[in-house]
Amino acid sequence: MLKYRFEWNERLLIALPVLEIDWEHYDSAEQMDIVEQWELIRGTIPDRVMEFERIINHKQSELYEEDDFEESCRINAEIAEYASRINDLHIWYRTNQELDSRRHS
Template sequence: MSYSFIFDERLGIETPYLDQEWEEYSSDERCAILLRWEEIRGTIPERIKQIELVIIAKQHQLDQEDNFQVSCELNSAIAERASTINDLHLWFRVNQELEVRMHG
């Protein structure tokens, strides 16, 4: 098997690792990859909601914070989580691209 799914700590999901070009996989392998990815992909909206709750909590902390250094740290943490959400949105769209390539 020349593909795997590796857990990404930052994203909180497994992401595909493909050793070869998509077209080089057999039809069965592509189906297996897409099936596993669809299972993982289905968890992305809930993962985004979890991160959004953390952002909201940090924004509430920021509203109450008077210490400049702590405010900077909170802003940085919020920005990092927002970046994670953006990356999750990108991964969420990967399935559509793979299906088009598979059926195209």
């Protein structure tokens, strides 16, 4: 049985690592495999951020043209959700630095 896997996250549009045990309990080969797989996924994060930024820009244009208050609130909530996704992607992007530093300790 694998002690780790990568699960697709529909909200962020990337696969995220799911570690079943603490990082230090993986042997060096497993750590290397996890880091290598994560590096490939991590490399797609800037593209996801740009994709979400384009959506936000489009939504902001919609918001600028919208006269209906309730519709404006809905669009604003969508913008906030995409901004939250970008924030989460930035957090995940930095995760690699933590894994690398742990691996070299």
